[in-house]
Amino acid sequence: MPANAKSLEILEHNRAHIPGGVVSINRATQPELVFVKGEGARIFDADGNSYLDYHGAFAPHFLGHNDPDVTEAVIRVLRDGASLYGSGTTTLEGRLADLICECVPWIESVQLLNTGSEATYQAIRLARAVTGRDHVIVMQGGYNGWHNDVACNLMTPLATLGPRVSPGEYPFLPISAGIPEAHRALVHPVNFNDLDSVEWVCKKYPVAGLITEPILQNIGIVHPKPGYLAGLRALADRYGFLLVFDEVKTGFRHAPGGYASLAGVTPDVAVYGKALANGYPMAAIAGKRALMDWFAHPDLSKRVLLAGTYNAHPVPTVAAIATIERLLANGGEVYRRVESLGERMEAGLKALLAKAGITAKVVRQGSAWCTYFMDHAPVDWHDLASNHDAVRDERMRRAMIEQGVYFFPLQTKQCSLSAAHTEADVDYTLAAFGESVG
Ligand SMILES: Cc1ncc(COP(=O)(O)O)c(C=O)c1O
Known part of the structure; x- marks a missing residue:
């Protein structure tokens, strides 16, 4: 057997x-495994x-x-009778927004969603609303979710890419069928670490936003070259597009302020998920108040629709609060x-x-x-x-x-690695x- x-x-x-x-x-x-339990650093x-x-x-x-603290917080909130109301605000969502702003000092305002893809979707929609432009720049080898704008490429095979291009953009192989041709025409994948190609696209198209993981983490770990992220910031300022850092994978994992805080570069908008709630479905889009206020714009023709039955559900919300409290504990x-x-x-x-x-x-x-x-x-x-x-x-x-x-x-x-791994685990792994x- x-x-x-x-x-x-x-x-x-x-x-x-x-x-x-x-x-x-x-x-x-492959191998085809079905997991039935997870505890600390182990799965079964x-x-x-x-x-x-x-x-x-x-x-x-x-x-x-x-994690026992996160699990306890979830059990407690359910025992206390918290539910999803879909009407008005809650103290829990307020507490989580406060904590996110505490962790990432440049952030003034936050919206909460369930998944990273929802957050990147809203970031691009916000960029289009604010700039009145349609085109977006994404990274070859970057992953930002499953929706049309960002599912245009990930590990596009070399046979499709052809020889290295710079400055310029590549033909790409969408990672999903069903992306309309008209939509594809608005998306421009360039090489990471290639400022010339970003500028090349900006000269050719009216660019609303550039979305990138600040350090690529869906093709392993690809570091930004010194000055690259600052160069993106400068190009965003010069050409008037929104710089969106997709910190879904890097936020809260590398530092409370995300990879942006380590790099010392401030985007216009950042999106978070994953480590934010240690495995519960919680995501956030965050930025300066003036930009984020477009989600509640008094002029309805300018308001960016952000809705969701399950947004800030109490279970993932308390999971995120408990996670951040642990991350900030003991310095x-x-x-x-x-x-x-x-x-x-x-x-x-x-x-x-x-x-x-x-x-x-x-x-x-x-x-x-x-x-x-x-x-x-x-x-x-x-x-x-x-x-x-x-x-x-x-x-x-x-x-x-x-x-x-x-x-x-x-x-x-x-x-x-997680905080539940031990030195003995590392040594076993090395052996x-x-x-x-x-
Ligand atoms: C950098 C990055 N952005 C966005 C996403 C999409 O997040 P989700 O799977 O929660 O929709 C992912 C998922 O792996 C990701 O790694």
Whole structure:
């Protein structure tokens, strides 16, 4: 009997009524595992196997699975009888907005949503409303959600991209069918770290906004070059578009003020999700009051519609409050802890790769890292797609899973430590990595 027999049985059952057998087809993986429990740094599958988890459900579990403080806050709010009213404001949403503004000093005003995609959607709509323009710039290798404007490209194959282009934009392969041609014409993907291409697009089209993760984290970890984010800020000011930092993956994970606070560059709008509520569906769009007030504009022809039956539902709202309170506790002890675990992991991985004589680069930002099988850290998706050994990467990931360490089995997917991981977990992971690449 295969080690995943029970998982296969559940998958087979679910295929009857769910396309592909799985909700969100990007979760369909090899090996086919069905997880039934998460606790701290570990996840457990239906066949009774346990894994050290570095996938973290695409990164929200920054405190670890089912963090006791967050769980307690959720149970308490339900016991207290809080419900969803859909009428008027609540003290909980006010408290969460206060906390977000406390964490990110440049932010004056916040709106709450359920998912990162909703937040990026609203950011682009806001940019169009405020500027009266339609075109948007996105990044090759960036992921900002599933809606039409941003689902135009992610890991577009080299065969479609063709040779490196700068300045300019690439042909792209939407990651979804059903995006209208007219819509595609408004979206301009450029290379990350390429200011000339941003300027090239601005000279050609009336650009409403540029949305980017300030450090790409959906193709591993691609750092901005020194001066790049400040250069985007300067171009936004020169050409009058809104600079939107998508901090859905980086916000609250890298610092309370997000990656923007580490980079020292202030966007016009930022969006958050994931680590904000440690695994509960909560997202935020935030910025200066003058901009955010467009969501409540007294002139209805200018008001940007932001609505949602479940926005600021009490369960994810208290989860976010409890998460942020933990992140701010003891002078940010959580961040110091994951940084030290991250350092241990990075040093260990580098030593193992050197010992095995493998050409590779380990790139890390705090709790998140990626191993690239190429001779330099990639500067953008084109560079990565041209040089990274994807086959070796996926082979390594499957070998890790066989040893009880869950790296998402798709090339360059970021690994994420949580505050629930321990030094012993890191050491176990390193031993498994040694076996996987040796
Ligand atoms: C940077 C970034 N932006 C936006 C999103 C979309 O968030 P959600 O899946 O909550 O809609 C994601 C999801 O992975 C993301 O990584």
